[in-house]
Amino acid sequence: MNFGVDVQRSFDIRRNWRATGGMRTAATDTLVLDQGESVIALGAFASGQWSPVAPLTLSTGGRFDRLTFGVSDNFLSDGVNNSANRDLSAATFHTGASWVTGPRATWYANVSTAFETPTTTELSALQDGAGGFNPDLDPQRILTVEGGVRGDVGGRLRYTATVFRTTYDDAIIQYLETTGRAFFRNAGQTRNTGLELGAHAALTSWLDASVAWTESRYRFARYRIPNKAVVDTLDGNQVAGVPDRFVRLGLRGRMKSFTLDADHTLSGEMFGDDRNTVRVESWGKGALNVRLGWSGDVGATRLAPFVAVNNVLNEAYVGSVTLNGANGRVLE
Numbered sequence: 001m002n003f004g005v006d007v008q009r010s011f012d013i014r015r016n017w018r019a020t021g022g023m024r025t026a027a028t029d030t031l032v033l034d035q036g037e038s039v040i041a042l043g044a045f046a047s048g049q050w051s052p053v054a055p056l057t058l059s060t061g062g063r064f065d066r067l068t069f070g071v072s073d074n075f076l077s078d079g080v081n082n083s084a085n086r087d088l089s090a091a092t093f094h095t096g097a098s099w100v101t102g103p104r105a106t107w108y109a110n111v112s113t114a115f116e117t118p119t120t121t122e123l124s125a126l127q128d129g130a131g132g133f134n135p136d137l138d139p140q141r142i143l144t145v146e147g148g149v150r151g152d153v154g155g156r157l158r159y160t161a162t163v164f165r166t167t168y169d170d171a172i173i174q175y176l177e178t179t180g181r182a183f184f185r186n187a188g189q190t191r192n193t194g195l196e197l198g199a200h201a202a203l204t205s206w207l208d209a210s211v212a213w214t215e216s217r218y219r220f221a222r223y224r225i226p227n228k229a230v231v232d233t234l235d236g237n238q239v240a241g242v243p244d245r246f247v248r249l250g251l252r253g254r255m256k257s258f259t260l261d262a263d264h265t266l267s268g269e270m271f272g273d274d275r276n277t278v279r280v281e282s283w284g285k286g287a288l289n290v291r292l293g294w295s296g297d298v299g300a301t302r303l304a305p306f307v308a309v310n311n312v313l314n315e316a317y318v319g320s321v322t323l324n325g326a327n328g329r330v331l332e
Helices: 120-124
Strands: 002-017 031-050 056-073 084-102 105-116 140-153 157-178 181-202 207-222 224-227 230-233 245-255 258-267 287-294 296-298 301-303 306-309
Touching: 002 120, 031 120, 056 120
Parallel strands: none
Antiparallel strands: 002 031, 031 056, 056 084, 084 105, 105 140, 140 157, 157 181, 181 207, 207 245, 224 230, 245 258, 258 287, 287 306, 296 301
């Protein structure tokens, strides 16, 4: 058995200024927020393993966390003191089992819960620009069930295969990004289901190949958004910013001091907003990057020059998405 206690403390000073043509003219007329933000985290945990028979290993553990968020408002010229404290706590656990049938296969299954509080940046992001912390933004609580198999075939092929389902209650969602600031709220519940496959093979003594393949289905199970006099229901919508398919293929060749790497990535389509009105297209043929390198000594100096070509197929693709950007502006 293992036992332990984590104690952490952080303190930040946050100041926000109103934009005045890209410059601050005077702190007295552009400063809109000045506050100290502290977090004190205390966590106690225990874990252990037991092998009742040689092929079987059981594991379990638990943890209790308590976090105190404090904000000290130093900007009082607005006539409002937003100083406050928030205490957030939860107990979490994990339990798992693995069964070894030989070097070719180890089967495993795990069940775990997690407790993730908002960050101070997420808590301090208020649309009206007021100081203090958002009293309505709560932690997200997570339940994950997974199972799979991993192994080594003849020392030339290593593989993993995992299926999972993760449920987020009160999931923290970025619901808006505007003027460089992101704002957050809790969605009722998301359910994330997926399959992950990975393999690395030594094809020859000088050539290796690898693949990482993810099929996923991230959906809002319950998500209601107040919209003036009505409430919009987004149940069943796809979680923004997550493609249903993501694939990465790789080849690495070696010959004496030279290496040649080819990395090919494909991504399925996704949505840039929770309402699923802004569609981000798939990567089509995908992004192929090729790199040729050499390493060696020149006199007493070690050199490793390389030449690379990115996006060899000249495919137009979106590599970064701003979630729920204002006025549908989600593409970077």
